[in-house]
Amino acid sequence: METDAAPVAEEKMETPTEATAAPVAPSTAGAAASKPKAAKKEAKPETPKEKNHTIVMVQTSKHDSTRFYFDHASQAEAIEGVLRMYETRLKELNPGAKTITYDLTSLTQYMDDLREINILSWDPTIQGYKKWDRKWLKAKLQELLISIAQPRKT
Numbered sequence: 001m002e003t004d005a006a007p008v009a010e011e012k013m014e015t016p017t018e019a020t021a022a023p024v025a026p027s028t029a030g031a032a033a034s035k036p037k038a039a040k041k042e043a044k045p046e047t048p049k050e051k052n053h054t055i056v057m058v059q060t061s062k063h064d065s066t067r068f069y070f071d072h073a074s075q076a077e078a079i080e081g082v083l084r085m086y087e088t089r090l091k092e093l094n095p096g097a098k099t100i101t102y103d104l105t106s107l108t109q110y111m112d113d114l115r116e117i118n119i120l121s122w123d124p125t126i127q128g129y130k131k132w133d134r135k136w137l138k139a140k141l142q143e144l145l146i147s148i149a150q151p152r153k154t
Contacts, residue, residue, distance in 0.1 A: 011101060050146065051073045051074040051123040052074050052076040052121050052123065052124070053071060053072075053073060053074075053121070053122040053130070054071065054073075054074060054075045054077070054119060054120065054121040054122070055069055055070075055071045055074060055078075055119070055120040055121075056069060056070050056071070056072070056078050056081060056117070056118075056119055057069045057116070057118045057119075057120070058085075058114060058116065058117050059114070059116035059117075060115060061115055061116055061117040062115060066115070067116075073076070075119070075121050075140075077120060079137070079140045079141060079144055080144065082107060082117075082137065082141065083107075083141060083144060083145075086102075086107055086110050087100070087102075090102060104141075104142055104145055107141060107145070108138055110140070111134060111137065111138055111141070112132075112134075116130060116131060117134055117137065118132070118134075119131070119132035119133075119136070119137060120132075
């Protein structure tokens with residue numbers, strides 16, 4: 001999937017880069033590229049929670065027709081998107097259920113059952129996309145579920 005999906009993701013990247021400032025330089029050509037480069041130098045000292053364009057590539061079975069991808073403005077939004085994708089699948093499997101509960105084990109099993117899932121996240125330090133694998137995504141999903149389950153301090 002990696003070799004086939006990456007070029008598609010790069011083509012799709014042009015649309016969101018017009019709306020987001022961080023990844024403008026890699027997809028912009030000509031005179032317009034000189035302005036974002038100056039802005040990029042100022043953006044480098046941002047915190048790790050900065051908004052970096054992130055692409056999630058998924059293949060649910062061995063058939064190529066089950067490939068899809070979606071993109072988000074940040075890694076955090078992409079991780080939440082993967083969780084929503086799982087919750088949507090649970091709703092499809094249990095259409096009559098008023099409430100659906102799940103735990104980390106069932107989420108992890110869902111991730112393992114996917115034929116392929118990879119994350120590409122824009123990294124301004126290398127001026128390119130960094131690939132994150134299933135193991136990294138599972139750890140981030142676990143962190144997200146823990147943060148959701150913890151009571152909020154008031």
